[in-house]
Amino acid sequence: MLKNVWSGNKQDKISKLPLENIYRNSCGCKKDIDTSQFQKLYLEKELYVAALNFSPYFGLEFENVDTFEELVRAVHLRLAYKAYGSPGDFGTIFFCMCDESEYNKEDAVEKHLNCTEYMYLKAIISGDTVSPHDIRFKRSELIPEEYRRRSSSLFIFDLHSKDDCYGYIAIQNDNIEKVKNIIKPLVFSINNALERIKMYSENQAINQIRAQSYNDPLTGIPNRLGMERYTTRLMERLRYSDEKYCLMSIDMDGLKYINDTFGHLEGDRALTAAANLLNDAKPDGGIICRTGGDEFVAIFISSAEKDATDFIARVEDAIKAANSTGEYPYELSVSIGYEFCNKDSDMLMSLHIADNKMYESKKKKKKNRKD
DSSP states (O other): OHHHHHHTOOOOSOOOOOOOOOOBOTTSOBOOOOHHHHHHHHHHHHHHHHHHHHTTHHHHHHTTOOSHHHHHHHHHHHHTTTTSSOGGGGOEEEEEEEOGGGOOSTTHHHHHTSOOSEEEEEEEEETTEEEEEEEEEEGGGSSOGGGOOTTSOEEEEEEEETTEEEEEEEEEOSOOGGGHHHHHHHHHHHHHHHHHHHHHHHOHHHHHHHHHHHBOTTTOSBOHHHHHHHHHHHHHHHHTSOOOEEEEEEEETTHHHHHHHHOHHHHHHHHHHHHHHHHHHSOTTOEEEEOSSSEEEEEEEOOOHHHHHHHHHHHHHHHHHHHHTTOSSSOOOEEEEEEEEOTTSOHHHHHHHHHHHHHHHHHHHHTTSOO
16 A cells, blocks of 8 residues: 555555454464354353442332332333333333232231232333233233233242232343343342332331321421432432423512411411412422421422423412402412523522522512512
């Protein structure tokens, strides 16, 4: 090539040089080596490493689930959105749970050790979708007939804890090799979560304490701890998506005036009324929290300015309607500021920005208020 250039001869700008790997022993002797085995070992090693990095989070992410439905959503969020490989690598996952009505006092201990004769298909995870179900079928079918694919393999994994059998997970997958290392820790974590859910459901006192710890005792809406619980799940959802959320700072106007003029009991009634109006106006899947005396926070998935302004309009309409009844010897009013965020946003800084916008709105209103 260089000789052609030096001699002035025509030389193509691109020259392809065929290459061939020649494997040799340390002595230099050439030997035929089958590289497919090395490639297989390397792939297995990579899958083990990925599973080791991925599986420890199961216990943390399933720890706060209180119901079976929440557990299924948590599993879906963890496995979907290309968290480990790709969504389709796990195939279709069927949650088949025991029929509790078959258990009775005479042989409850014995029956709890095994799956019931009839099972309930309670949920299906397939790729990036999850769907609830409530289909009763005979255990010998493994999964309902309408979901069987004759050409696909079906793998069964028991769901149990100590002496309690909850059911099983059926995975319909033609190539389970890629995810086989993650299934055991997944099932183990699901079993632990199911044991906690059962304990909560059987102990009403624990349920009441947990509900009280997450909710404001005066208004009944979530408190700061409830907001932290919601945001933890929100951040997990956003980790695997590009969704945005709206963070709103909300302040009740004139609470000091109400307390000083009409008494603190009336102030509590006004706070409860404001909380109910805000909670009724929140978008689906959103949350309204009381974070302080007259302070509230709203959070909901959205990236559209219209969603925020529509929420504010619903709140203003509801407050106007409440004030028009003459039930209150004062005017209910709230000030709202908001900021849109994504998974990389600093939530505290975003809330500070929303606070500043809320205070600007409050200043404008205060000029027209008697208090």
